[in-house]
Amino acid sequence: MFLVFKDLDPILHSQLRLAVMSLLMSVREAEFTFLKEKTNATAGNLSVQIQKLKDAGYIxxxxxxKENYPQTICKVTPSGIKAFDQYVRNLQAYLTK
Amino acid sequence: MQDENLSPQESLRLIESMINQAKNRFSEDGHLYLLWGWAVLVCSTAQFVLLHFFHSQYHYYVWMITWIILIYQVLYLRKKYRKERVRTYASNIIGFVWLTFLIMIFLLSFLIGNIAGADYYRHISPIMLATYGMPVFLSGVILRFPPLILGGIGCWVLSTIAPVLEYDYQMLMTPVAMLIAWIIPGYLLRKKYKNQIA
Structure with missing residues (x-):
């Protein structure tokens, strides 16, 4: 078990951040409100986790x-795709052990 | 959703569930398929009636209506784009497929005249039907929507029938193509979209 958590990217190995990344991997770009609705997260918590993903360069x-209202759009970056791909491969490697 | 660490099994389940949530979102309501399907059906039928029954020289003028529809489409898409909360790779690719189709239609209209000479009008229907099939078929594949795939194949079948028909009757292939490629799939898309919202 120790090996698993050492291998898994700590930025992605968190429920809400992983959920956001999984959603963004499936679409080209999504609004903050869409991510909030799909993850059932609070706006405050989601903002914090999105900022962490942004700081890591993943999104x-x-x-x-938009029509006088602020709009936040998120999209995954190439390094985010690479990190997500590596994360899934590490998970699969652990599960096949 | 709590922000806590997960077991690898939970991680995979979460990834799967989120990807399914995004995948199951079907954003195509069939509006433009129906709009263009009916518009082209009415125009092509009117052209056939004007040419076959009234022997009008100006039968092709009915197509002027499509300019109004094109303007409406630009306004509609701008409004839709502003409203969208999520943009998928699928809708992006479909947009480019239809753009390719429009470019091909313009190029072919120009090229047929140059290549076929005075007889060019006899080749318009078969070539247009073959071209129509491409975006319809690809949209069906991308949206995983079999009625559009069948509609695209139907257009290609009609394009092989059209050359053996008299010029007047070739025009009747277009309303049939609209029915199988745009109108019927358009209503089915609308039904699927409404079921998703309900």
Whole structure:
């Protein structure tokens, strides 16, 4: 078990961040409200986790205005795709041990 | 959703569940398929009636209506794009498939005249039907929606029938193509979209 947690990316190995990354891997880009609805997370917690993913360079966050309302759009970056891919491979490697 | 560490099994289950949530979201309501399907069906039928029964020289003028529909489509897509909360790779690829189709239609309209000479009008229907089949078939594959795949194949079948028909009757292949490729799949897409919302 120790080996598993050593191999797994700590940024991704967290329920909410992993959920956000999994959603963003399936779509080209998504609004903050879409991620909030699908993950059932609170806005505050989701904002914090999105910021962590952004700081790690795994997602891009675009803030803009849509019809006078602020809009936050998230999309996964190439290094996010690479990290997610590696994370899944590490999980699979552990499960086949 | 709590932010806590997970076991590898839980991680995989979570990834699977989130990917399924995003995948099951079906964003195509069939509106533009129905709009264009009916518009082209009405125009092509009207053209056939004008040419076959009234021997009108200006039978092709009915297609002017499509410019109004094109303007409506641009406005509609702009509004839809602003409303969307999520943009998928599928919708992006479908957009490019239809763009390729439009470019091909314009290029072929120009090329047929140059290649076929005075007889060009006899080749328009078969070539257009063969071209129509491509975006319909690919949209069906990308959306995993068999009625569109069958519609695309139907267009290709019609394109092989059209050359053996008289010019007037070739025009009737287009309304049939609209029915099988856009109108019927359009209503089925709308039904699927509404069921998803309900």
């Amino acid at each position: 891009d966050v675009i803030k803009q205005f």
